Amino acid sequence: MTRKLPLLTEDNSPFWQGGAQGRLLIHHCADCTRFFHPPAPICPHCGSFEVAPRPVSGEGKVLSYTINHQAWRPDLTEPYVVAIVELAEQAGLRFVTNIVGLPAEAVHIDMPVRVRFEQHEDVWLPLFEKDA
Amino acid sequence: MFDRIFEKDVAITGVGQSAVGRPVARSGMRLTLDACLEAIADAGLTRADIDGVACWPGDNNNGDAFSPVGPNALIGTLGLQVNWYGGGYEGPGPLAGIINGAMAIASGLCRHVLVFRTITEASRRKVDKNASALTNKTIGRDSSFFWQWYTPFNVLSAINLMGLYTQRHFHEYGTTPEQLAQIALTCRTNAALNPKAIYRTPLSLDDYFASRMISTPLRMLDCDVHCDASTAIILSRADVARDGPNPPIRLEAIGAALHQPWSWDQIDLTATAARDVGEMMWARTDLKPKDVGSAQLYDGFSILTMIWLEALGLCPRGESGRFVEGGHRIARNGQLPINTNGGQLSGGRTHGLGYVHEACSQLWGRAGERQIAPHHVSVVAAGGGPLGGSVLLVRD
Numbered sequence: 399m400t401r402k403l404p405l406l407t408e409d410n411s412p413f414w415q416g417g418a419q420g421r422l423l424i425h426h427c428a429d430c431t432r433f434f435h436p437p438a439p440i441c442p443h444c445g446s447f448e449v450a451p452r453p454v455s456g457e458g459k460v461l462s463y464t465i466n467h468q469a470w471r472p473d474l475t476e477p478y479v480v481a482i483v484e485l486a487e488q489a490g491l492r493f494v495t496n497i498v499g500l501p502a503e504a505v506h507i508d509m510p511v512r513v514r515f516e517q518h519e520d521v522w523l524p525l526f527e528k529d530a
Numbered sequence: 531m532f533d534r535i536f537e538k539d540v541a542i543t544g545v546g547q548s549a550v551g552r553p554v555a556r557s558g559m560r561l562t563l564d565a566c567l568e569a570i571a572d573a574g575l576t577r578a579d580i581d582g583v584a585c586w587p588g589d590n591n592n593g594d595a596f597s598p599v600g601p602n603a604l605i606g607t608l609g610l611q612v613n614w615y616g617g618g619y620e621g622p623g624p625l626a627g628i629i630n631g632a633m634a635i636a637s638g639l640c641r642h643v644l645v646f647r648t649i650t651e652a653s654r655r656k657v658d659k660n661a662s663a664l665t666n667k668t669i670g671r672d673s674s675f676f677w678q679w680y681t682p683f684n685v686l687s688a689i690n691l692m693g694l695y696t697q698r699h700f701h702e703y704g705t706t707p708e709q710l711a712q713i714a715l716t717c718r719t720n721a722a723l724n725p726k727a728i729y730r731t732p733l734s735l736d737d738y739f740a741s742r743m744i745s746t747p748l749r750m751l752d753c754d755v756h757c758d759a760s761t762a763i764i765l766s767r768a769d770v771a772r773d774g775p776n777p778p779i780r781l782e783a784i785g786a787a788l789h790q791p792w793s794w795d796q797i798d799l800t801a802t803a804a805r806d807v808g809e810m811m812w813a814r815t816d817l818k819p820k821d822v823g824s825a826q827l828y829d830g831f832s833i834l835t836m837i838w839l840e841a842l843g844l845c846p847r848g849e850s851g852r853f854v855e856g857g858h859r860i861a862r863n864g865q866l867p868i869n870t871n872g873g874q875l876s877g878g879r880t881h882g883l884g885y886v887h888e889a890c891s892q893l894w895g896r897a898g899e900r901q902i903a904p905h906h907v908s909v910v911a912a913g914g915g916p917l918g919g920s921v922l923l924v925r926d
Contacts, residue, residue, distance in 0.1 A: 404678040405671035435796070436679055442791070462701070462799060464693025465746040470663060470686035480683060480690045480745070482795050494694075494795045496683050507701045523682055 400473055403521045409437050412451035417515030417522025423451035424491065433491045456513035457486040457529060465502045477502045483511055483526050499527035535814045536636035537629075541771035541778035542923070543642075544573025544764035545887045550726045550878045553653040554758040558598035559607060561760040562648045566608065569762035574774040575642060581613045582640030584631035584765075585647060586624055586882065588617015595654030595661055597647070599760075604646065614639040622786035622807065623913025624828070624882020628921055629784050631765045641767050647883040648760035655756055662756075663687065680794065689753060691794045691915060692831040693745035698799045699833065700747065705851030707747055711738040712854040713832035714751045714875050720862060721872025723900035728755045729876040752832040757878035761887050777925055779890055782907070785811030785920035794915045800848075803918040804834075804841030807911065811920050812843065819843040822922075823905025824892055825866055826885035828912040829873040838911045839868075842920065862902050870900055882912045886921070893925040 404414055413436070416423035424433045427441035428448040434441060441449050463481035466474075479497040484490070497505050498514065511526035546568025548554070548561040556564070570577060589600025601615040614634045622629060624647065631643035654661045663686050664677055672678040685691065699705050715738065721727035733751070741751040771778035785807035790797040797803060812819070819842065827838040836850035844866060845853035854860050860868045871877045871888040878884070889908040891897045911920035 401684065402665045402681040403671050404682055405668075405673040410678070436793070462694040462698040464690055464697055464748075466684070466690055466693075466744075467742070467746070468687070468689075468744045470660065470684075474684065474686075478684060480685055480694065482694055482799070492795065494680050494683055494685060494691075507697070518682075521682070525683075 400471065401518050401523065403518055406520070409439060413437050414521045416451065416453070417517065417524060420515065421453040422456045422513045422524050424454050424485070424487070425449050426452040433488050435491060435493055454485055454487050458483045458511055458526070460497065460505060460507055460509045460511060461492055462507060463497060463505050465505070479505050481505065481526070496525045497527070498525050531813050535783065537632050537781035537784045539636045539768050540632040540765050540781045541768050542763055542781070542886070542890055543766040543771045543774040543776055543778055544569045544571070544575070545890045546570070546572055546762045547884070547887050548760040550728065550757050550759040550880065551652065552728050552755065552757050552878070553650070553656060556758070558648050558650045558760070559603065561650070561758060562599045562604055562646060563608065565648070565760035565762040566604065566644055566646055569644065569764050572776065573642070573764040573766065575764065577608060577610060579642050580610050580644045582631060582634050582643035583610065583612055583615040584627040584634065584643055584645045585617040586621055586626035587619035590617065590619050595650045598650050599648045612640070622788070622919035623917035625886070625910065625912045625919035625921055627883070628763065628765065628886060629786050629919055632781055632784065635765055635767050641770055643765040644762060645765060645883065646760060646762040647881055649879065649881050650758045651756040651879065652758045676792065687745070688914070689745045689748055689831060692833055693748050694795070695799050695802070695837070696747055696833040699836065702800055703848035703851060705836070708735065709851035709855050710747070710752070710832055710836065711735055712857040712860065713829060713835045714738055716857050716860050717829060717869050717873040717875040717877070720870050720900060721876035724871045724877055727872040727877040728757055748831060748833070751875070754830045754874035754879040755876065757880065759878055759880045759884070761880050761883035763883055763886050776894060779893055780924045780926065782817060782922040782924040783811045783814035788916060788918070790916065792916045797916055800837065801841060802837055802914065803916045804837050804911065804913070807918040807920050808841040808843060811922055815922060817907060817922065821907050822866065822909050824870060824889065824902060824908045825868045826870070826889045826908065826910045827868055828885070828914065829869060829875045830879065830914055832875065834914045835868065835873070842909060842911060862900070867902050870897065870902055885910045885912060889923050893923060
């Protein structure tokens, strides 16, 4: 499956490249001890610059999902799942991803999932599969 | 909470709209001129009276079909002499032109602001089916602060994000596909009475369920229909508005707030920015949701109309499914007629100002065959996700 890839920056590269070491890196604030996403040079909760990427467990649950049926590109012939996954570390800590490795119709809200990286060039996309 | 409600100094005095088609054999500029000249004449003005121009989003992507004409091009082409003009994508959604134009008047920069919105997506899609793909917003790697978090996961259309909102609404509130279908069915019923509407043939619930699934649980009939069109609205300072041929339609209150992140997935998935917009709008008026006689609510995707119903307090939070069930409450003879020209789902994706045009047509009693019962208050809201704005309109 072809992917449009992000332009890497100082701020976002930990998130997009942490998978090279098998780690999901999410920005964390040392002052208020909260994670936040998307990554940025400042904590959106408390305004602190004491922020840095930190590995998380890669575990989470499906907050919502949609099964895409439209072939927006010729190669997208099979339905695929776009989801918002909430990470286990913190309520509300979440991002859009794909759920892979199981039939699309088996995905449901609150399903436990675990990260699985998929490399495209210098980007390791954090996708998720069902957590057995 | 607010020291001054600036929009009370501003009224709508004229409206205009080009042909609406799929496609229209006219350039984006010609469509824009058709709409703008009709609106100027409708307000009893001439080109020389227009001293401000506002547009959302403006020509911020070099003639892109999403907004091929911006203020700069129009000012030159129409030979306007303005004290202020503005466009730009970053603002409270498709009604940003109205809100910005009203601010320009209230701050003393202008007396009559021409607000317009042109779209030529139907023509463009005849030659490039993927013209509006989200991946085309950037060339090469996705450098967008906003879109890079979605396009790598093959979120190639906003409908994927809308599917996420819809599924969550179903999960939290028990909303059903049959309930959601009422938005599309109501718009189609209304479009049958609008000679400009794109789709006018009757639609049944069976037709809805036979329509192709695009991104669960949203189907083709949950998506608005691309068109070529331009719509123009004249905003005037309230004291001079009384001189025109039309009874002024006052801007009673606007909503433009965003108290959440500028993001599709970091906001409350079932309230979205619409919640902030609704709270702000009602904090700026003594009127209440029960005073609203008609509502023109963004239906770029059907779920957004449901979200706006709740966000504007037109029904309780989480209750939009039960509110629209059976369609009778939102029908043209119901307690709250919505999208009386067929909305964007059947009328055409005029993208924002079409709702304002329709609200004014109804308040002035000029809606022809689709005219609903006389009323004085109409609410217009547009946008989805982090984009949102609203305006409460009153004809005294």
